[in-house]
Amino acid sequence: MENSGTETLKVVLFQLNHETFGVPVDQVLSIERVPEMTRVPNTAEYVSGVMNLRGSVIPVIDVSLRLRMGRIKETKDTRIIVVDVGDFQVGLMVGSANEVIDIDPQSIEETPDIVGGAEARYIRGVAKKADNLLILLNLKRVLNEEEVAEIKKIKV
Amino acid sequence: MDMSQYLGVFIDEAREHLQNLNDKLMELEDRAEDSELMNSIFRSAHTLKGSSGQMGFGNMMELTHKMENVFDALRHRQIQVSSAIIDTVFETLDLLEAMIDRIEQGEDDSVDVSETAAKLQRIAGGSDGGGKKSSKPAVSRREQDQAGASLSHLEKTAARVRLTDYEQAVIGQALEQKLNVFDVSVTLRQDCMMKAVRALMVSNALEELGTIIKSIPSTQEIEQEAFDRQIIFVIATEKGASDVRSSVLHVSELEDVEVQAAASELDERKKGDKETAREKQAGSFSKGGERGDQVQKPKKPKRRVAAAKTIRVSLDRLDRLMNLFEEMIIDRSRLERIASSSDDFALKEAVDAMSRISGQLQETVLNLRMETVEQVFNRFPRMVRQLSKELGKKVNLVISGAETELDRTVLDEIGDPLMHMIRNSMDHGIEQPDVRRKLGKNPTGTLNMRAYHSGNHVFIEIEDDGAGINREKVLAKAVDKGIVSAEGAGGLSDKEVYHLLFASGFSTADKISDISGRGVGLDVVESKINALSGTVTVDSSPGQGTKFTIKLPLTLSxxxxxxxxxxxxxxxxxxxxxxxxxxxxxxxxxxxxxxxxxxxxxxxxxxxxxxxxxxxxxxxxxxxxxxxxxxxxxxxxxxxxxxxxxxxxxxxxxxxxxxxxxxxxxxxxxxxxxxxxxxxxxxxxxxxxxxxxxx
The missing domain is CATH 2.30.30.40 (SH3 Domains)
Structure with missing residues (x-):
C-alpha cells in the first residue's frame, strides 16, 4: 500500500450499518453534530444538502447511500465528518464517529476478493483492529462523481 | 544593497513610463512638431533606462537605450517622425512590457530583442551621420559617473559640483523657465545607521519638490552606501529655499542641510567653462521653440510621486478582510433579527447604529478593491490605431470616465469583451472614409468609450457613429442560420433583433475579416459579461451609429x-x-x-x-x-x-x-x-x- 513506512497511520473510526470504517486523520478537519441542512435540487441523491460550517458552505453526502447501503437513519449519534480532499471540503454523514486509533500500515490488506462488486472500488484496504475488521475508505473515489457514472454503466 | 525591496516600485514605475510612452507616441504621430511632447517621451525613456540599469536589468537597459537614441535623433530633428518609426517603437514597448511581466513573475529580463534592437539602431543611426549625437545622453551619463567618482572626497572638494554639458543645459533651461535651481548639501549625522536609506529619503523629498538634476554621489553610489556623510543635490524647483530646506529636514538623522541658489555661480562657471558646448545645447533645445509650454514640466514628476504615496497590500489580505467582513454581515442580519423581535429599546438603538456603521464599513471595504477602469481603457488607443491602419479606416477614439472605479476581479475580466466590441464597431460599424464622405459624414469616424457609475452599477458604453445595424440583414442572417424561425422573425422588436448579434454562430460580415466576423466574438462577450452578473444591450439607429451598453455590478461578493x-x-x-x-x-x-x-x-x-x-x-x-x-x-x-x-x-x-x-x-x-x-x-x-x- 501507499503507506508502507514504519510509522503508524492515525485513523478516525466511524460506524455505518454495524460496520466499522476509517478515514485517515490527516484528511479530517472536524467532526460535527448534524446541523440544519439545505437541500440542493438537481443533484445526486446521496448529496444530503449543504450546511453552514462556521461561515463556509459545505456539501454533505450520505456515505451510506453512496456506498449503496441504503439511506442513513439519523439518530442522536449521527455525525458529520468534515474532510478535506485537496480540491474541496465535504461533510460525510455517518452513523457515529467515536475514536481515533493508530494502525500499523503493514496490517492493511488489499481488498479481499470476497468484498467484490462495485463497492470495492471505494475501499482502500482492510485493517485488523483487535478482533474486528475495519474498512479504510478511498475518499478520492468515494467523492468522485465521474466514478458513479462509470459504475452505473457497468451495472446496466 | 538588496534591490528586491525596490522591485515593486520599479515595476510600477516602469509600467507607468511605458504607458506614458504609449500615450504620448500616439499623440506624437499627429503632433510631430510638439517639442514638449517629444521631451516628455524622451524623459520617460531616459528614466526607464536609468532605473532598469540600477535594478541590474541589462537587457532592458540596452533596449531602452537604443530606443532613447531614436527619440534623441527625433528630438534633434535628425530624423522625421514616420509611421514606420512609431511602429518600431511600439514594438519595442511591447518587448519592454514583456520584460516587465517576466520580472514581475520573478524571472529575469531575457526576452529576445535582437530584431527590434537592430531596427532601432538602423533608425537612429541611419540619418544620424556620426551616431555621436544620438548617443549623447549616454555619454553625459558616463561623464556624470566619472564626475561622481572623482569627487569621492567630497568634504575637501565640497566647493562644488562639476556639471556636464548636458546638465548645464538642463539647468540653463530650468532657469529660463523661471525655476529656482538650488544646490542642496545634506550632511548625515555621524551615528546615522542607514545612510543609504536616509539619503534616498532626502532624494525622494526633493523629487517631490522638483527635478533632481544631479546628485553627488550618484544614486547608484548612494544605494551601495559608497559615500561618506555628505550628499549634494542640484535641483530645479518652483519652491523657495526655505521650503526645500524644511521638506528635507523631515528626514531624521541629518546633521545639517544647506540650501544655496546655484544659479549665479553656475552662470559664472558656464561662462568660463565651455562656451561652445552651451551654445550647441541651447541651440538644439530652442529649435523646437514654444518654450512656454515647458513651464509645466517639473510638475509632472511631482504629481507622480504624490500619487504614488500609497502602500501596497496584497490582494490576499484584502480578500481576507473581505471574508471577515462578510462574516460580520451575516452576524449583523442575525442581530437585526433578534433586535426586531425584542422590546429592548436600547438594544434596538445599538443595533441600528451598528447597521449604519457597518454599511459605511461595507462601502469602505469594497472600495479597497476598486481600481479605475483607466488601466483597461489604456490599451485601446493603440489597438484602435493599429486596427484603423489594417482596415484602412480613420477612427478617432474618445475615452471618457476613465476614472470610474470597478472591483478588481471585474476589471481583470472585462478587457477581452471590450476589445471584441471595439473590434466589432470598427469593423462593422464605422464605414470606409470615402463612403463616409459620400454620406456627408466626417471621413474620420468617432468611437466613444464611456464609463460611468449609476446606483449599484457601472456602465460602460461603446458608441460609434457608423452605419448602424441593418435590421433586415441581421434578421435574414439569423433565419438563415436557424437562430430564429422565419415566422418568429417578424414579431421581434428592434432591440431583440440587435441582440441576435450576441447569439452564438452569428456573423453579419459579408466577408470574413481578420478583425472580427468569425462569429465567435460577440457571443463570447455576452457569456463573459453574464458570468460577471452583468448585461449587454445594443441600441442602433441606421446611418447614425450603434451603441453597446454594458452594465456591471459594482462588486461581486x-x-x-x-x-x-x-x-x-x-x-x-x-x-x-x-x-x-x-x-x-x-x-x-x-x-x-x-x-x-x-x-x-x-x-x-x-x-x-x-x-x-x-x-x-x-x-x-x-x-x-x-x-x-x-x-x-x-x-x-x-x-x-x-x-x-x-x-x-x-x-x-x-x-x-x-x-x-x-x-x-x-x-x-x-x-x-x-x-x-x-x-x-x-x-x-x-x-x-x-x-x-x-x-
Missing amino acids: IITAMLIQSGDEVYAIPITSIEETALRRQVQVRSVHRQNVITYRDKVVPLVDLRDFLKIPGKTSEPVHSEDAGSGSIVIARHGNQCFGIEAEQLIGYQDIVIKPLGNYLKRVKGFSGATILGDGRVVLILDCQSMIKV
Missing part, C-alpha cells in the same frame, strides 16, 4: 437579493435579475403547449413554478389555473433580453447577502450561482436565472 419561499425552502434571486414582482392574483396565467405563460408588458413570457422546477417536497401547490390561487407571488426575472416569471408561494423581501461559492464538489450542479448564509445561520441557494431560462 455582496449583493442585494430577493428571498422567495416555496414550501419550506427559501431561495435568493439577485436583484439584478429582477424586473418586477407581482401578486399571483393580479396576473392572468394561461397555458400554451402545457407551458404556463403570463402577459408581461404586452409580451407573453413563460412562467416557472419554483415548486415544480426545483421539485420542492411537500404538498403540491394549488392548480395554477384556478382563479382563486391568490396567495402566491410572481417575480419577473430577466436574463439578457428574455423575461420569465418565477412563481413562489411567498416573497420574503430584499436583503444584502454575501455570495459563497458552492465549492468544487457541487460545481456541476445546474441552476445555482452560489449560496448564502442568512442571519439565522441557514444556508440559502442563489438562483441562477441564466440557467433557468435554458431549461
Whole structure:
C-alpha cells in the first residue's frame, strides 16, 4: 500500500450499518453534530444538502447511500465528518464517529476478493483492529462523481 | 544593497513610463512638431533606462537605450517622425512590457530583442551621420559617473559640483523657465545607521519638490552606501529655499542641510567653462521653440510621486478582510433579527447604529478593491490605431470616465469583451472614409468609450457613429442560420433583433475579416459579461451609429437579493435579475403547449413554478389555473433580453447577502450561482436565472 513506512497511520473510526470504517486523520478537519441542512435540487441523491460550517458552505453526502447501503437513519449519534480532499471540503454523514486509533500500515490488506462488486472500488484496504475488521475508505473515489457514472454503466 | 525591496516600485514605475510612452507616441504621430511632447517621451525613456540599469536589468537597459537614441535623433530633428518609426517603437514597448511581466513573475529580463534592437539602431543611426549625437545622453551619463567618482572626497572638494554639458543645459533651461535651481548639501549625522536609506529619503523629498538634476554621489553610489556623510543635490524647483530646506529636514538623522541658489555661480562657471558646448545645447533645445509650454514640466514628476504615496497590500489580505467582513454581515442580519423581535429599546438603538456603521464599513471595504477602469481603457488607443491602419479606416477614439472605479476581479475580466466590441464597431460599424464622405459624414469616424457609475452599477458604453445595424440583414442572417424561425422573425422588436448579434454562430460580415466576423466574438462577450452578473444591450439607429451598453455590478461578493419561499425552502434571486414582482392574483396565467405563460408588458413570457422546477417536497401547490390561487407571488426575472416569471408561494423581501461559492464538489450542479448564509445561520441557494431560462 501507499503507506508502507514504519510509522503508524492515525485513523478516525466511524460506524455505518454495524460496520466499522476509517478515514485517515490527516484528511479530517472536524467532526460535527448534524446541523440544519439545505437541500440542493438537481443533484445526486446521496448529496444530503449543504450546511453552514462556521461561515463556509459545505456539501454533505450520505456515505451510506453512496456506498449503496441504503439511506442513513439519523439518530442522536449521527455525525458529520468534515474532510478535506485537496480540491474541496465535504461533510460525510455517518452513523457515529467515536475514536481515533493508530494502525500499523503493514496490517492493511488489499481488498479481499470476497468484498467484490462495485463497492470495492471505494475501499482502500482492510485493517485488523483487535478482533474486528475495519474498512479504510478511498475518499478520492468515494467523492468522485465521474466514478458513479462509470459504475452505473457497468451495472446496466 | 538588496534591490528586491525596490522591485515593486520599479515595476510600477516602469509600467507607468511605458504607458506614458504609449500615450504620448500616439499623440506624437499627429503632433510631430510638439517639442514638449517629444521631451516628455524622451524623459520617460531616459528614466526607464536609468532605473532598469540600477535594478541590474541589462537587457532592458540596452533596449531602452537604443530606443532613447531614436527619440534623441527625433528630438534633434535628425530624423522625421514616420509611421514606420512609431511602429518600431511600439514594438519595442511591447518587448519592454514583456520584460516587465517576466520580472514581475520573478524571472529575469531575457526576452529576445535582437530584431527590434537592430531596427532601432538602423533608425537612429541611419540619418544620424556620426551616431555621436544620438548617443549623447549616454555619454553625459558616463561623464556624470566619472564626475561622481572623482569627487569621492567630497568634504575637501565640497566647493562644488562639476556639471556636464548636458546638465548645464538642463539647468540653463530650468532657469529660463523661471525655476529656482538650488544646490542642496545634506550632511548625515555621524551615528546615522542607514545612510543609504536616509539619503534616498532626502532624494525622494526633493523629487517631490522638483527635478533632481544631479546628485553627488550618484544614486547608484548612494544605494551601495559608497559615500561618506555628505550628499549634494542640484535641483530645479518652483519652491523657495526655505521650503526645500524644511521638506528635507523631515528626514531624521541629518546633521545639517544647506540650501544655496546655484544659479549665479553656475552662470559664472558656464561662462568660463565651455562656451561652445552651451551654445550647441541651447541651440538644439530652442529649435523646437514654444518654450512656454515647458513651464509645466517639473510638475509632472511631482504629481507622480504624490500619487504614488500609497502602500501596497496584497490582494490576499484584502480578500481576507473581505471574508471577515462578510462574516460580520451575516452576524449583523442575525442581530437585526433578534433586535426586531425584542422590546429592548436600547438594544434596538445599538443595533441600528451598528447597521449604519457597518454599511459605511461595507462601502469602505469594497472600495479597497476598486481600481479605475483607466488601466483597461489604456490599451485601446493603440489597438484602435493599429486596427484603423489594417482596415484602412480613420477612427478617432474618445475615452471618457476613465476614472470610474470597478472591483478588481471585474476589471481583470472585462478587457477581452471590450476589445471584441471595439473590434466589432470598427469593423462593422464605422464605414470606409470615402463612403463616409459620400454620406456627408466626417471621413474620420468617432468611437466613444464611456464609463460611468449609476446606483449599484457601472456602465460602460461603446458608441460609434457608423452605419448602424441593418435590421433586415441581421434578421435574414439569423433565419438563415436557424437562430430564429422565419415566422418568429417578424414579431421581434428592434432591440431583440440587435441582440441576435450576441447569439452564438452569428456573423453579419459579408466577408470574413481578420478583425472580427468569425462569429465567435460577440457571443463570447455576452457569456463573459453574464458570468460577471452583468448585461449587454445594443441600441442602433441606421446611418447614425450603434451603441453597446454594458452594465456591471459594482462588486461581486455582496449583493442585494430577493428571498422567495416555496414550501419550506427559501431561495435568493439577485436583484439584478429582477424586473418586477407581482401578486399571483393580479396576473392572468394561461397555458400554451402545457407551458404556463403570463402577459408581461404586452409580451407573453413563460412562467416557472419554483415548486415544480426545483421539485420542492411537500404538498403540491394549488392548480395554477384556478382563479382563486391568490396567495402566491410572481417575480419577473430577466436574463439578457428574455423575461420569465418565477412563481413562489411567498416573497420574503430584499436583503444584502454575501455570495459563497458552492465549492468544487457541487460545481456541476445546474441552476445555482452560489449560496448564502442568512442571519439565522441557514444556508440559502442563489438562483441562477441564466440557467433557468435554458431549461
